[in-house]
Amino acid sequence: MNDIIKALNLEDDTIRLVEIITNQNSLTKTVVIEKPLVPHVCPICGFSMYSKGITHRKAKHQILLDGYKLHVEMLSRRWVCQNQDCKHSEQDEYLFIEPRKRITNLIPFLIINELKDINKTCSMVAAHFNVSDTYVHDTFTKFVDMKRLPLPRILSIDEVHLDINEKTKLCCVLMDFETREIVDILPNRWETTLDAYFYSISFQERGNVEYIVSDMYSEYLTFPHKYFSVTHRTRNVQLKINLTEEEKALFQNKMKMANCKTMNHFLRKVVSESNIYVVDLQPFREIQGLLSRYANSVNQIAKRVNSTGVIYSDDINDIKQQIEHLSKEICLIHSLLLDRTTKKGDDS
Structure with missing residues (x-):
C-alpha cells in the first residue's frame, strides 16, 4: 500500500490507502485514500469538533503505471465546532493538492516535462492531462524563466515553422548575427505582435542595433526606420x-x-x-582571337609541309581567305573605335 502511495508521489504522511479499484475496460485504476479518524479541536474556541459526513473529491493525477491510467479519489470529512456560538467548520486537506483545486502538485512538473517535446502544442499537452490550455501556458511561464538576450549590434531576423496552432504556423526568431545566439523567439510575425514586443524595449537599447539582416518579407523591411532608425545614422x-x-x-x-x-x-x-577613364578592350580581344586562330592554321599547314614536302593549293587558298577575313575584321573594329572617339568628343 505505502509503495503505491510513494509511486504516486503523494507527499502526505497522514493519508491512508483505502482501496484500489481497477477497471479493465477503460484501463484505469482509482486509488481511494482518506485521512485517519483522529479527534479534532476547534482552532478558534478550543471546543471539540464532530464529523458531519464524508465527501468524495477526485484529483487529476495523470500517471501511467503498468499500462493503467491512475486516478486519485480523496475521502474528506467536514468537521464542525460543537460550540453553538462559534460554528467554525473545516474540511480535511491533503498536502499534495491545493485547497479547492483538483490538480495534484506533480501535474505541473509533468506538464513541463511534456513540453520539452517541440512537436507538442499547448492544446495537445492540455488534452493529455485533462486541463485547460490556459493552465498549461500559465504553468510554463511560472516554472520556466526564459529571459531574452540584449539586442545585438547586428540583428538577424528569420522565421521557423513550429505549427503552434492553426492560425500561426511560423514564429519569428531574433538572433545575434555575430555570436549566432538566439535573442528571443516570438509566437508569430504579425504587426501587432512585433509592435508590442519592440516598443516594450527601451529606445536606448534599440539604439544599439546598427545592422539588420533579414529576407524580403514586407514587415521585416519596415524594421530599420520603424523600430531602430538605422537609416538615419552616419558611420x-x-x-x-x-x-x-x-x-x-x-x-x-x-x-x-x-x-x-x-x-x-x-x-x-x-x-x-x-x-x-573607361577603357574598352573588347575590340582588341577580338583581334587577338583572330590572330590566334590564323597562327594556329599556319602552324598546322607548316607541320604538314615539313612532314610531306608538298604544298597543296587548298592550303594556300585557305591562308589567303583567312588573311582577307582578318583584314576586314581589323578595318571594322578600327571604324568602330573611330566612331566611339568621335561621339565622346561631341559629348564633351
Missing part, C-alpha cells in the same frame, strides 16, 4: 589598401604633388576631382 567607414614599398613611395610622391598632407585628404581629392 565612419574604414578603407584598407595593401601597397608594396614601390607603390607606397609612388603614392607619397603624388600626395606631395597634390599638396595633400594625409592619405585621407589625398583619397578624397582623387575621388572628387580626378577624371575616370
Whole structure:
C-alpha cells in the first residue's frame, strides 16, 4: 500500500490507502485514500469538533503505471465546532493538492516535462492531462524563466515553422548575427505582435542595433526606420589598401604633388576631382582571337609541309581567305573605335 502511495508521489504522511479499484475496460485504476479518524479541536474556541459526513473529491493525477491510467479519489470529512456560538467548520486537506483545486502538485512538473517535446502544442499537452490550455501556458511561464538576450549590434531576423496552432504556423526568431545566439523567439510575425514586443524595449537599447539582416518579407523591411532608425545614422567607414614599398613611395610622391598632407585628404581629392577613364578592350580581344586562330592554321599547314614536302593549293587558298577575313575584321573594329572617339568628343 505505502509503495503505491510513494509511486504516486503523494507527499502526505497522514493519508491512508483505502482501496484500489481497477477497471479493465477503460484501463484505469482509482486509488481511494482518506485521512485517519483522529479527534479534532476547534482552532478558534478550543471546543471539540464532530464529523458531519464524508465527501468524495477526485484529483487529476495523470500517471501511467503498468499500462493503467491512475486516478486519485480523496475521502474528506467536514468537521464542525460543537460550540453553538462559534460554528467554525473545516474540511480535511491533503498536502499534495491545493485547497479547492483538483490538480495534484506533480501535474505541473509533468506538464513541463511534456513540453520539452517541440512537436507538442499547448492544446495537445492540455488534452493529455485533462486541463485547460490556459493552465498549461500559465504553468510554463511560472516554472520556466526564459529571459531574452540584449539586442545585438547586428540583428538577424528569420522565421521557423513550429505549427503552434492553426492560425500561426511560423514564429519569428531574433538572433545575434555575430555570436549566432538566439535573442528571443516570438509566437508569430504579425504587426501587432512585433509592435508590442519592440516598443516594450527601451529606445536606448534599440539604439544599439546598427545592422539588420533579414529576407524580403514586407514587415521585416519596415524594421530599420520603424523600430531602430538605422537609416538615419552616419558611420565612419574604414578603407584598407595593401601597397608594396614601390607603390607606397609612388603614392607619397603624388600626395606631395597634390599638396595633400594625409592619405585621407589625398583619397578624397582623387575621388572628387580626378577624371575616370573607361577603357574598352573588347575590340582588341577580338583581334587577338583572330590572330590566334590564323597562327594556329599556319602552324598546322607548316607541320604538314615539313612532314610531306608538298604544298597543296587548298592550303594556300585557305591562308589567303583567312588573311582577307582578318583584314576586314581589323578595318571594322578600327571604324568602330573611330566612331566611339568621335561621339565622346561631341559629348564633351
